[in-house]
Amino acid sequence: MAKTIFEELGGKYERQGDYLLPCLTIPAEEEQPIGTWGQRHLDYLKQYRKVTYTNLLTSGRLNAYLADIDRQAQERFERLIEGMKQAQGITEQLKAENALEWVQHLNNIRACAREIVNEEIIYS
Numbered sequence: 826m827a828k829t830i831f832e833e834l835g836g837k838y839e840r841q842g843d844y845l846l847p848c849l850t851i852p853a854e855e856e857q858p859i860g861t862w863g864q865r866h867l868d869y870l871k872q873y874r875k876v877t878y879t880n881l882l883t884s885g886r887l888n889a890y891l892a893d894i895d896r897q898a899q900e901r902f903e904r905l906i907e908g909m910k911q912a913q914g915i916t917e918q919l920k921a922e923n924a925l926e927w928v929q930h931l932n933n934i935r936a937c938a939r940e941i942v943n944e945e946i947i948y949s
Contacts, residue, residue, distance in 0.1 A: 854885040862902075863895030865947050898946045905938035 831847060832838070838845040859867070867887075870878040881887040909915075913930060920927040 851883060851885055854888050857888055857892035859888070859891045860895045860899065862898035862942070862947060863891035865943070866894045866898075867891055869948050894946065898942050901946060902938050902942045905941055906934055909934045909938065 829836075837848045839848050840846075867878075870881075878887070881890050910931075913934070915927065915930045915934070919930075
């Protein structure tokens with residue numbers, strides 16, 4: 826029997842009953858923790874960028890890619906919060922004097938920073 830292109834490229838088949846099925850495996854990938862930002866980007870890839878998701882998954886680079894996105898997004902989020910706190914004059918003194926106002930400002934800053942990170946990194 827003549828070899829198929831798959832066999833010529835080093836592929837092997839496994840018999841399952843009357844059928845020959847190709848032995849396919851995904852390359853091993855080092856597990857890295859993925860946080861909230863990485864999970865959001867994963868959901869975005871699965872829903873809107875299926876080809877990119879499939880390419881990353883089958884090449885064994887998905888976990889590393891998501892961990893990198895998560896790290897970038899977290900760093901950008903923290904830098905944005907610090908910059909906005911300085912620009913708006915939100916200090917520890919305000920926290921000591923009026924904790925409720927400080928929490929309101931900080932929640933607003935976090936929401937703005939979250940929207941920016943989502944727009945720039947997660948959903949693009």
